[in-house]
Amino acid sequence: MRRLAIALAIALFVAPPAPAGSPLKGKIKVDLERTIGEIDPKIYGNFIEHLGRCIYGGVFDFGSPLTDADGVRNDVLKASQNLNVSILRWPGGNFVSGYHWMDGIGNPDARPRRIDLAWGAVESNRVGTDEFLRYCRKLGAEPYICVNMGTGTWDEARNWVEYCNRDSGTYYADLRRKNGQQAAYKVKYWALGNEMDGSWQMGHKSAEDYGKFALEAAKLMKWIDPEIKLVACGSSAFGRDWTTWDRTVLDYLKDHADYIALHTYVGNRENDYYRFMTSTIDVENRITIVEGLIREALGKTRRKSPIYIAFDEYNVWYRAWTAQGLEETYNLEDALVVAQFLNTFVRNAHVVKIANMAQLVNVIAPIRAEKDGLWLQTIYYPLELFANHCRGTSLDLAVSSAGFDAAEHKAVPYLDVSGSFDPASGAVVLCVVNRHKDEPVETEILNQSGSFGSEVTSYEVNGPDVASANGPGREVVKSVRKTQRAGGSRFVYTFPPHSFTLLTVGSGGSR
16 A cells, blocks of 8 residues: 555646646656556456336337348447457446346346336346347447346346356256357356445345355356356445445455446536646555455455455436437537546456446447437547557656646646556557646656657547537547657657547557
8 A cells, every 4th residue: 555655646746837828738657567456357347227218219229221130230330440449348237226137048038027116227137148149249348247136136146146157957058049049148247236335225225145046156156157246345435324225245255256346436526727727636545445444355265366346336317317318419528537437446456357438329428329320429539549559568657837726625736647568569558638728738758668659540520619518410529640750768749638648559668
């Protein structure tokens, strides 16, 4: 924890204000030997729930001329593949606490229609386990199934693992084969429920009751398949005393869970731009606290393998609240906050190993599917850039810039930065949000390990102003690629106001 505290102190250093009339200055120091941890590609995951037009009318659109033989929207699939989605969480979300997976297998025309109490809809069960897992294969994503810890049972959870992961010779494995899937799916990642700390959840439990219930489910599920990885249901952060929930859950599941899940949604309800730009400071603090709780729990067990954080729901969400109206339209400032979420996950790559943006299409999503096509929201572009460029090892950067005060947060640097080094390609990647609404920040970038390559490529996400938004046939905010000369041990880059920029540059010889 001492090393982490020192790193944060360095990373959040705020330079003195520039003299009046002078351009804002910043500095980023890169040292390839100062690392945080390996970046798990699963931090670039996503999430689909049976909610609104996410699955029906989004991922699948039965009867549309835009779909393939399985009812999958081809254009949505292509846009999702361009996001390089690494892991896909399903079927919920609040929906899962009333979902019984046996309703969604077998002949689609014979499946029961059920009332979904989570979102006040009727669920056709046309899309179930086999459809989801086949979709993951098309997408190229690792499947991540959340089990029902609300109205579900221990048997239901372990039977689902058997259906997906056993080869043959047992009831549920043979049932899968009867339903047309001969080879086991071998689903590795399973969540032990969703937001069970919330009173809005079907089957809501106290931390003690959830811990006891989830422990027995975990035992049975791993007895069916010891190779699976389990995600304990951490705090949804809506309650006041969330640390007690996480500590209690970790105490019960410290010998069985491989991850603990965290959820956070943020928004700009106060219409205060600079306050909104500080949203992820609390996210980073929360990760640090939960890391400490994990260490406390591991101190009570002989277990040798680590427990990591799965930040398996995050996004900007504050405008759209009804089940039929969760189709949030995002603007540039929302995209900057999403980029800061991703910066936070990269800066904490040693402990955050899974993250899932909620959700993939239509419902609070980067992709919006219409009857005749789709369009990409502003938040699509930061996720696309991170997922396709930011890999390898997370770098412990030294960053300084002028700063600002916003509500309870003081001296917040205008530059929010993460960095990575990919030994395979030799690329150094810097992901930089300039939070300043009106001013560019002229930034000196130094390689303290040696030299940079001769050229730096930038991908900038920006727009005319922070309220700029995309729509059908209107792409105001997008990613723009540029190049400039670099070389030597330093170069200068000016980050425009209200922008997210990803820089990629080769690393030359060492000193």
